[in-house]
Amino acid sequence: MEIITNPMQHEIKKAAKALKDGHLVAFPTETVYGLGADATNEKAISRIYSVKGRPTNHPLIVHISSISKLDMWAIDIPEYALKLAKEFWPGPMTLILTRSQLAGDFITGGQSSVGLRVPSNLIALLMLKEFEKLGGTGIAAPSANKFGSVSPTSSEAVYEEIGGRLSDQDSIIEGGDCEIGIESTIIDCTHEEATILRPGYVTEEMILEKIKLDIAPIPWSEKIRTSGQLKSHYSPKAEVILGGLAKPGEGFIGMSHIATPIGSFRLAAPETVLEFAQNIYNALRMGDKKKLKRIVVQLPEGNGLANAICDRLFKAAAR
Numbered sequence: 001m002e003i004i005t006n007p008m009q010h011e012i013k014k015a016a017k018a019l020k021d022g023h024l025v026a027f028p029t030e031t032v033y034g035l036g037a038d039a040t041n042e043k044a045i046s047r048i049y050s051v052k053g054r055p056t057n058h059p060l061i062v063h064i065s066s067i068s069k070l071d072m073w074a075i076d077i078p079e080y081a082l083k084l085a086k087e088f089w090p091g092p093m094t095l096i097l098t099r100s101q102l103a104g105d106f107i108t109g110g111q112s113s114v115g116l117r118v119p120s121n122l123i124a125l126l127m128l129k130e131f132e133k134l135g136g137t138g139i140a141a142p143s144a145n146k147f148g149s150v151s152p153t154s155s156e157a158v159y160e161e162i163g164g165r166l167s168d169q170d171s172i173i174e175g176g177d178c179e180i181g182i183e184s185t186i187i188d189c190t191h192e193e194a195t196i197l198r199p200g201y202v203t204e205e206m207i208l209e210k211i212k213l214d215i216a217p218i219p220w221s222e223k224i225r226t227s228g229q230l231k232s233h234y235s236p237k238a239e240v241i242l243g244g245l246a247k248p249g250e251g252f253i254g255m256s257h258i259a260t261p262i263g264s265f266r267l268a269a270p271e272t273v274l275e276f277a278q279n280i281y282n283a284l285r286m287g288d289k290k291k292l293k294r295i296v297v298q299l300p301e302g303n304g305l306a307n308a309i310c311d312r313l314f315k316a317a318a319r
């Protein structure tokens, strides 16, 4: 496995070629690092599932370089989905749409829909463009962590998670820390009304303000459709406790204005909610490195992004 440091156009081109040849490339996005493979190559996709240890009925997100590629992967795209795409792409938002013929069962977990996203990270975008020049149509990429574990927000974290499971021809692109730090907002656009399946940086309030679109609540029966919706997910080895104060020897995460409980290890002290999102996964990871048994987290307050962080932390705390 190669680690591509300081990636310039030449290295990114090489990575795109490796993807086209059926190898895996872990790469930065603005949300978290993804583990990429050619979305039309069934063999390469099956390797994503085995490296992650992920059940094959959990669908993958296909990354494309621009809104102009939507039609290749999706059909019957509602007007409101196009509005969302025009407003929030490139960016941290995934749209679930009715799949085209191109989207195989091995990508969608056998569902009739496909998840699509145009990332804004420059390395990711450049790699997508180079991949398309070689005849590629999309790069499937789940978060580059073992199934159920904490998503990686740096190339070091990718290496720790799955480095040992990659083969000689696979690579990890080093692209610094992720700008947002938690996964994209997932919006189901297969019904008359849009529903948010996974909250993220793009919030219901932003959608209402920018394109005057109302978001419908998730029907209960659909709540289990995305893997992030499983009760326990995003979990470090340490037990995560929400609220309260840490005891001596335990980890503690909370906004900077909350004092560190005596004898505990401060794992993050973000000044803002965005900083909270950027640091949370790394902080949980640090707790594991220090072999802490418990990490106490004081949840951030507010709607929007704070709500998305709480969503991840509730799952990290579930056993």
Ligand code: TXA
Binding pocket: 029, 031, 032, 033, 034, 035, 058, 059, 060, 061, 094, 096, 108, 111, 113, 114, 115, 117, 141, 142, 143, 144, 182, 183, 184, 185, 186, 197, 225, 226, 227, 228, 229
């Ligand atoms: O920010 C992100 O979305 C990152 C970066 C790498 O783009 N990717 C990511 O992928 O978080 P993953 O596989 O860890 O989470 C994607 C979620 C899963 O919960 C999956 O079940 C859901 O998206 N998903 C994908 N396709 C879907 C579909 N057709 N219907 C419903 N859920 C879908």
Ligand code: MG
Binding pocket: 142, 143, 151
């Ligand atoms: Mg994931």
